[in-house]
Amino acid sequence: MTHTQMKNLIAAGVCAAAVAACSQSDLNISNPNSAVAAQAASDPTALQLLATGLMVDQRGTRAGLITNTGILGREMYTYTPQEGRNTTHYLIGITVNGKQELDPAGFATGSWGAEFGAIRDIYNFKNTVNASSRPAADKAGALGFAETLEALMQFEILQTRDSLGTIVDMMPNPFDLAVFVTRDSGYKYAMNILDDAATKLGAAGSAFPFTLGPGFGSGVAGQNFNTPATFLQFNRALKARIAVNYATLGGGSTAWQAFRPAPRRPSATPSGQRRLRRFPSSETRSSSCSAPRPSWERVTRPAPSRISTSSARDPAASRR
Numbered sequence: 001m002t003h004t005q006m007k008n009l010i011a012a013g014v015c016a017a018a019v020a021a022c023s024q025s026d027l028n029i030s031n032p033n034s035a036v037a038a039q040a041a042s043d044p045t046a047l048q049l050l051a052t053g054l055m056v057d058q059r060g061t062r063a064g065l066i067t068n069t070g071i072l073g074r075e076m077y078t079y080t081p082q083e084g085r086n087t088t089h090y091l092i093g094i095t096v097n098g099k100q101e102l103d104p105a106g107f108a109t110g111s112w113g114a115e116f117g118a119i120r121d122i123y124n125f126k127n128t129v130n131a132s133s134r135p136a137a138d139k140a141g142a143l144g145f146a147e148t149l150e151a152l153m154q155f156e157i158l159q160t161r162d163s164l165g166t167i168v169d170m171m172p173n174p175f176d177l178a179v180f181v182t183r184d185s186g187y188k189y190a191m192n193i194l195d196d197a198a199t200k201l202g203a204a205g206s207a208f209p210f211t212l213g214p215g216f217g218s219g220v221a222g223q224n225f226n227t228p229a230t231f232l233q234f235n236r237a238l239k240a241r242i243a244v245n246y247a248t249l250g251g252g253s254t255a256w257q258a259f260r261p262a263p264r265r266p267s268a269t270p271s272g273q274r275r276l277r278r279f280p281s282s283e284t285r286s287s288s289c290s291a292p293r294p295s296w297e298r299v300t301r302p303a304p305s306r307i308s309t310s311s312a313r314d315p316a317a318s319r320r
Helices: 003-021 037-041 046-072 085-091 113-131 136-160 183-202 228-259 306-313 315-319
Strands: 094-096 099-101
Touching (some): 037 046, 037 113, 046 085, 046 113, 046 136, 113 136, 136 183, 136 228, 183 228
């Protein structure tokens, strides 16, 4: 046996021994770019990354929602010489059987994929929080935050899909199809999950277990909404907004009552800050309006129109 043959035989033996030492499980490694809930739950830095991801998801839907509803509502247009479909797909569409319709593969199909992508991320976020060993108060705050964003995403879908409805159940396997629910059920789901989120935010501690972005801070929002107690105000305002929409679409008096806040006297108002006040009912308006207004009430009266001014100067103007 030559020296070369000896070297080849040794190399083959080493390779055979290496292959024999390997098992199938050694070849199955976790994808570091696709973490599962159990892994993320045990990582102290993962919750902040996941929460930041949800805020990025939510903000990523706003531009499309504003553009889509603005153009279809004839409130704005996007004129781009290099891309005419920003105008034609919204205002002209395509011809189907002699009728103009929106192109299902065109530009005017937004407020769908991004919102449901965010809801899937919220589903994974909630699973991660529930699987973690964090204190109960931390879990409550994180879940309340996530459910509030979930309701906001559902609201965007409901606003832009008329009677189509929505999907509220996230399947463990993202490739499994979930059933649609009616628009009425979708609105009820969004309001109910906001109530559940409000309960969780009330049970949270003084701070979230992660840091919210600057959009929830005083520099952008005018005041801080980055603690469970202040974020709850955002939650309640969002429910009022959804309840108003639902009331005009058949929700009736129940939805209006969900919108109306309980009457209360505002606390001391900082200088320059305005407060909304509830006007008295018809039974008490005559007596209460004669009383002097408290210092915290500021009522801005519209300037008289040209017609009303001329009518006041010339009684005959109203008869012309």
